[in-house]
Amino acid sequence: MQKPASIDPVDKLRAERARARKIQDPCATLCTVASVDKEGFPQARTLVLRDVQEQLAIFGNETSPKWQQMPEGTVVAVVVWLPSLSLQYRLRCTTRPVATHVVHESWQQRPETPKKLDWLYTHHQPQSTPVADRATLLGILASLDLPEPLIAPDTAAGLFLTPHVIDRLDLDQPDGVHDRRHFERTDRGWLESVLVP
Numbered sequence: 001m002q003k004p005a006s007i008d009p010v011d012k013l014r015a016e017r018a019r020a021r022k023i024q025d026p027c028a029t030l031c032t033v034a035s036v037d038k039e040g041f042p043q044a045r046t047l048v049l050r051d052v053q054e055q056l057a058i059f060g061n062e063t064s065p066k067w068q069q070m071p072e073g074t075v076v077a078v079v080v081w082l083p084s085l086s087l088q089y090r091l092r093c094t095t096r097p098v099a100t101h102v103v104h105e106s107w108q109q110r111p112e113t114p115k116k117l118d119w120l121y122t123h124h125q126p127q128s129t130p131v132a133d134r135a136t137l138l139g140i141l142a143s144l145d146l147p148e149p150l151i152a153p154d155t156a157a158g159l160f161l162t163p164h165v166i167d168r169l170d171l172d173q174p175d176g177v178h179d180r181r182h183f184e185r186t187d188r189g190w191l192e193s194v195l196v197p
């Protein structure tokens, strides 16, 4: 029941995210990425989903547990929900590091506090580790010496997410029956099948 796809689902996702951004959808820039931790438990978190060199990418810090869960070639699940368009995308993606110079250039666009936090993760404590209390955390941040000129720490990192399987669910149908399509990337291009929603 698979047929050559009538659309490129990655282009479609890009176009629909752009449309959602235009109408100020609060989820237009976001995704949920699920990985598996070292104990075998699923872990999901919200991340900013970026367009870098016309590919999907996420940015974070190598000290965080999620980065250890997603080395190059790992398969992760990604969900994009665009409420303004009543669209859900579920993607199966493989990870690939973004070149360091690209990460470092992009890092310069970050607001000041996330920049400081990246240096805190690097020199004081890895991301997602416990601190005594919030006041202690704020104290460390306040006393942090940032490098001059301000550059990204080596732990700043990015991952391209290359989709291989995409499930697009469009709730906005005049007859009320959701439109659900499954796409698989093959050597012959994307194949498409219609799924029971």
Ligand SMILES: Cc1cc2nc3c(=O)[nH]c(=O)nc-3n(C[C@H](O)[C@H](O)[C@H](O)COP(=O)(O)O)c2cc1C
Pocket (backbone or CB within 6 Å): 030, 043, 045, 046, 047, 048, 049, 059, 060, 061, 064, 065, 066, 067, 127, 128
């Ligand atoms: C709207 C929103 C956007 C976020 N964007 C990012 C992001 O781009 N990168 C990131 O590392 N964490 C981001 N976070 C924080 C993550 O969800 C998560 O709490 C953090 O990265 C620690 O995750 P970990 O313990 O799985 O490493 C975002 C959270 C929210 C609510």
